[in-house]
Amino acid sequence: MKSVRTSVLILGGGPGGYVAAIRAGQLGLPTLLVESQALGGTCLNVGCIPSKALIHVAERFHELAGLQQDASLGISVGAAQLDITRSVQWKDRIVDRLTSGVGALLSKHNVQVIHGQGRIVDGKTVEVASADLRIECEHLVLATGSESVELPGLPWAASVISSTQALAPSTLPRRLCVVGAGYIGLELGIAYRKFGCEVDIVEAQSRILPTYDRELTAPILQRLQRLGIGVHLGHRVESYDEQRQCLRLTDASGNAHPLNADRVLVAIGRRPRTAGYNLESLGLSMSGRCIEVDAQCRTSMRNVWAIGDLTGEPMLAHRAMAQGEVVAEVIAGQHREFCPAAIAAVCFTDPELVVVGLSPEQVQGQACKVASFPFAANGRAMTLESSDGFVRVVARADNHLILGWQAVGKSVSELAAGFALSLEMGATLEDIAGTVHAHPTLGEAIQEVAMRALGRALHV
Secondary structure, three states: EEEEEEEEEEOOOHHHHHHHHHHHHOOOOOOOEEEOOOOHHHHHHOOOOHHHHHHHHHHHHHHHHHOHHHOOOOOOOOOOOOOOHHHHOOHHHHHHHHHHHHHHHHHOOOOOEOOOOHHHHHHHEEHHHHHOOOEEEEEEEOOOOOOOOOOOOOOOOOOOHHHHHHOOOOOOOOEEEOOOHHHHHHHHHHHHOHHHOOOEEEEEEOOOOOOHHHHHHHHHHHHHHHHHEEEEOEEEEEEEEOOOOOOOOOOOOHHHEEEEOOOOEEEEEEEEEEOOOOOOHHHOOEEOOEEEEOOOOOOOOEEEEOHHHHHHOOHHHHHHHHHHHHHHHHHHHOOOOOOOOOOOEEEEEOOOOEEEEOHHHHHHOEEEEEEEHHHHOOOOHHHHOOOOEEEEEEEEOOOOEEEEEEEEEOOOOHHHHHHHHHHHHHOOOHHHHHHOOOOOOOOOOHHHHHHOOOOOOOOO
16 A cells, blocks of 8 residues: 655545645645545535526426416416436536536645545544555544435335435436425425425424524415425324335324325435544544534644534535635644634525524524514515515614524525625624615615614615
8 A cells, every 4th residue: 555645634525625625735735635426525516506406497497387377477488398317417517517626726726636435544644445545644634524314214215315316316206205394305395396296395393494483484384385385294204115105104193194205305404424434533522423623623633623514513515615714724824713703504495595693583582673674675576576585684782783684585595695794794783774785686675674673764
C-alpha cells in the first residue's frame, strides 16, 4: 500500500467537504479529499438539486395539463403528456453539470481527489483500500453526511424506496404512499401527484410538518387537499404486503386500516452516516449518533474536525458549507467561529415555506410584537395567481429588534436571503419599514409586515 502525506485530509465530498477543500486550497494548504461516490454528496446527487429539478418538471406538467380545463388566462393547449425517462435525463444533466463543476473547482485549487471508501486508522491516518493508498495528515476533517432512515418493519425493497430511488424513477406508480409528512415527504409527494399519480401521505403525528406551527402549515394542508392527496394524520405504518400491494396502518386507538399502494416512499428523516468509516475507533465525544463539536467545529480529539450532517441538526447543505469555510480558515490560522444569528430552513412544497430565527411559539413569555401580512394584499402575488399565504415577523417589544421571520407562499424561498441578512445585521422593524422595496415584488410584503408591526400598515 502506497503512503502519501498531506496537511488537510477531508473525508467526504458533499457540500461541507468540498467547500472545506476548496477554501483550504485557496489558502495554500496541501489538501486531499476522499469520496466513495460522486462529488457533491447527497445534496447535488440525490437531494437538494435533483429534487428541485423534478419539482420543476412536475409543476410545468401540472400547469400545462390544467390549461386544458382553465382558459381564464386566454391560453389553450393540447393534451399534455409526460415522458418520465426524459425528465430524469434532464435532471441528470443538471446534476452532472454541477458535480463536474465541483471537480473542476477542486482541481483549480490543487485539491487532490481520491475516489474510494476511506477507513480511519487513527486521528492522523486514513486508508483507501480500493486505491491501495495510506494517507497521513496533520488535520482530519470528517464530512461524511447523512443517510435516509429505514422504518422498522418496512425494509427497503423494489416497492419500498427512499428519496434516492424516488428521484430517479424509471416508471411512475399508479398509487404512491409517502410515509412521513416532513419536508422531504411532502415535496416528493406533491411532485408525484402533479405527475398524475394517486398519492397518500401517512404521518404518525397529528399534523404535517410537525416542527412548524399550524398557522404556517395551514396553506400547505389546504393545497394538499385541493390536489386530491390523501392525508392520514395520527397513523402509523405497521407492515406492507408487496404481493397484495397493501399497507397496514394503525390509528391512535390501535385500530387497523388498509391502504392500497404499489410503491411506498419512506421519508421519516435522516441520520448521520457513520458506518463503514471506522469512526468509532477515534472515541470522539458523541451526542447520540452525532459528533459533538465546539464553535470552531473541533471534536474532542486534537486536529480532528467535523462538519455538516455528522454534527446534527439542522441537517442543511448551507450549514455544512458555512462550517466547511470556518474549518479551513481556522486550520490556516485565522480566527473564525461558526455562530450564525440564524440559519434559514426552506420547504419547497406547494406553497413554499421559509423559517428563519424564532417563531411566535418560541418567544412565548417574552414581550414581543408579532405581525403578519397576507399575500392576498400583494399585487405581485395576484399576478402569479398565488395569493395564499403570508409573511410574518417576530420582534422584541422594547427595541423592535427582529428575532424571526416566517413565510408561506409561492416562491417565498427567494425571500430567505433577505430574512437571514436582516437577523445577521441586527435589523429593527424601523430599518425594514424604512427601506424602499421594489414594486411590484413579493418582497414588498417584508416592508408591509414591518410597518404593520409598528402600527402603520398601508395596504391592509
